[in-house]
Amino acid sequence: MSAHPSSSAPSSEPLALLQEVFGYPAFRGQQQAIVERVTEGGDALVLMPTGGGKSLCYQIPAIARHRRGQGVAVVVSPLIALMHDQVGALEEAGVHAAFLNSTLELAEAQRVEREMMSGRLVLLYAAPERITTPRFLAQLDSLHERGLLSLFAIDEAHCVSQWGHDFRAEYLGLSVLHERYPDVPRIALTATADEHTRADIVERLRLEDAELFVSSFDRPNIRYRVVEKDNPRAQLLRFVQDEHEGEAGVVYCQSRRKVEETAEFLTAQGILALPYHAGLDAAMRQRHQDRFLREEGLVMVATIAFGMGIDKPDVRFVAHLDLPKNIESYYQETGRAGRDGLAAEAWMAYGLADVVNQRRMIDESPATEDFKRVQRSKLEALLALAEAHDCRRVRLLDYFGEASRPCGNCDNCLNPPATWDATEAARKALSCIYRFHQNNRQRFGAGHLIDVLRGKRTDKVAQYGHDALSTWAIGADVSEAQWRGVLRQLVALGYVVAEGEYGTLALTDSARSVLKGEVRLLLRQPSEAPRRGKASRGTRVGVPRNGPADLEPDAQQRFAALKAWRSEVAREHNLPAYVVFNDATLIEMARENPDSLEALAGITGVGAKKLEAYGREILRVLES
Structure with a gap:
């Protein structure tokens, strides 16, 4: 069955667009609900893992609203590389898109602006610092007055939060989009945001009326x-x-x-x-x-x-x-x-x-x-x-x-680790740190501490007379790797603090609970990971690898031929190879070996424009 609508008239319905433009037979997870919300003019805050299909959540509404005569979608993107790739992929799929950034010559930037102001452009990508300039806002005002501003998509929305892992001050100005264009739908997207970060995104971007969509964070592959x-x-x-x-x-x-x-x-x-x-x-x-x-x-x-x-x-x-x-x-x-x-x-x-x-x-x-x-x-x-x-x-x-x-x-x-009760070892380590300070009011790093605990005679041990301490060699039965694990945990849990350039160790007040035996430490036994080759790499239970190695020999040859063809096309178009078709699509082509344009249309990732542009060439490669 073909993955594309039979009607020759282009549709603005989300599912039809997904099939016609991008070649996917169905939405995944919450994509459809998100797309319908934004297409119909609602705001959305989307938390979806990398690789979960976030870009489709604003690209399809942008295409749908453009086909309804609602103009240009503006995508806030913080990185030039992402803009280039997204625009290249959209143009390959037959969607008129462009970017405005510092890589463009003046004449090219002016051409893009003319396309934007005419309403012919479907999506425009730009950085937050450009979008909040008076000149760009004046252009948006003009589009808005003429009903040609379809939506705003704010990608990497966690950048607006001081609690996030990648705060960017230029994102703070994006609240102006709600203030100036309250009737234009906005969709903010991120792959990660805890409660603090989500609250910041809502407050700083004025998304109080946005519907929250949280997808599974699982990346099973x-x-x-x-x-x-x-x-x-x-x-x-x-x-x-x-x-x-x-x-x-x-x-x-x-x-x-x-x-x-x-x-x-x-x-x-x-x-x-x-x-x-x-x-x-x-x-x-x-x-x-x-x-x-x-x-x-x-x-x-x-x-x-x-x-x-x-x-x-x-x-x-x-x-x-x-x-x-x-x-x-x-x-x-x-x-x-x-x-x-x-x-x-x-x-x-x-x-x-x-x-x-x-x-x-x-x-x-x-x-x-x-x-x-x-x-x-x-x-x-x-x-x-x-x-x-x-x-x-x-x-x-x-x-x-x-x-x-x-x-x-x-x-x-896959390889459940052995564990050991490190409670007594932890008490010995803390006692030794205490004895160092009691003995000569000095602090030492982890390496020297382990040497004393294991009874290893070194120049430093002799220099400070630490072989005379009551804690000398009391941990000789514990391996060096195990001791490193114990100290890692004691620092991680805040019972020990490492200070200064050399990481010398000192007890904290909470160390008393460990010394008194009130805290139990169960640690993993350190072990060298087994040396494994490619042949033994497994996959998650119930999740097929579906990689080229799983193809039959004939299909592997077809896959290699398709990759070589894809490389040529990518060079001609000055695009990354995956923008033409990704590996998963080539693998499916090689496995299914379609023998007609209709059969090729059923391959995931083959949209109408790509079928028209490359279909006969692909069939020729598969036949050879």
Whole structure:
């Protein structure tokens, strides 16, 4: 059955548009309710995970309202790369769209403005700082007076909140849209927002009358894995080489220096990797981002300056070499993997130094105590996720208020860790820290503490006479890795504080409850993650991988031929390959092997314009 309406007259009905323009047979989840709400003129606040189809929630209403003669939809987007990709994809699908940003020459910007003011444009993408300028607002006034302003879509809406993980001051001015155009529907969208952030979005964007749509935060195709740091570069290299060789990925690091060193390391090991951080000049950042979007199998090593709005669907992994600030950041960053719905992985290495650094950044920030308190609680939630010995997905979804069952697709579900009662060990560690201070009024870091607890004779032990302490060697039966886990938890839970440049350890008042045995610590046994190759990579129970590796040999050949054809088309059109067709669509073509235009129209992702533009070429590729 064809995925497109049989009527030759273009429809403005949402489902017909979904099928005709985008080639999808049906809406997912809450998409239809959101689309109908905005199409009929209502406001909406949408929380939907990355890869959940947020853009369709405003693109289809924009097309529908334009076909009803209601003019131009204005999309607030904070990133140039996202504007380029979204506009390219819409034009490929036959929807007249454009952007206004600093990359345009004057003549081109003027041409776009003429298209906007005429009402011929369906969607216009622009940054918040441009939209709130007097000149642009005057243009919107003119469109509004003529009934040609169809809707406002505010993407990445969490940027308006001081509680969010990516606050941007320029978003604060967007309340002007409600004040000047109260009858124009607005839709605000974000992938992550806790209660504080949601309340801020509603208040600051004046969305009191908006209907709230909260989709499931579950990304079932992403496998979550956390490992304890032990030579993290080597761990990252094993992860990429063993499990994601030749695949696109993002590696997040906290500092610019670490980004560059990690990119150099991976490149030296034969992995195509590029650095990205705010310290690079704008032209280089743009070049690296363009290469990441257009080339296959490239790894971007970046600070959090990279990623928001990156619309690349075939990112197969996101790796963290440093602990993010909170679960929102972790969820947002890991959500950049597997946007096409195929199997992907979120891998993180973390250690005691990460806990110490994040706590120090919060404590030393100039923020108010209320803000710091919220940030500490958010960090503690992330640490609980990292240290968990039960299902990570259950913990992650619970943070966003969503109940779930063990997933079968995280490291703890696939390889349940052994646990041990670390209560007595914790008491020994706290006692030793106390003895250091009592002995010579000095503080020491984790490494020296572990040496004393395990009875390891070093120059520092001899220098300070710590082999004479009553706590000398009382933890010799506990491994170094176990001790690191104990100290991580004691710092994470606030019983110990690490201070100064060297992270020297001191007790807090709450440590008394542990020393008295009133607190029980059950920790996961540290273990080296098994070395696994691509062949052994599994998938979540009940979630098919549906990747190229699952195709029959003939279908794999067809998939390879389709990818080669897609690359040629992408180069000719100067677009990322996935804008032409994403991998999931090519895989379905290769598997189904359609032999007619009517059969090809039934493939998910083949809209009417693309069928007309590429249908016969695709059939030729499949026949060859």
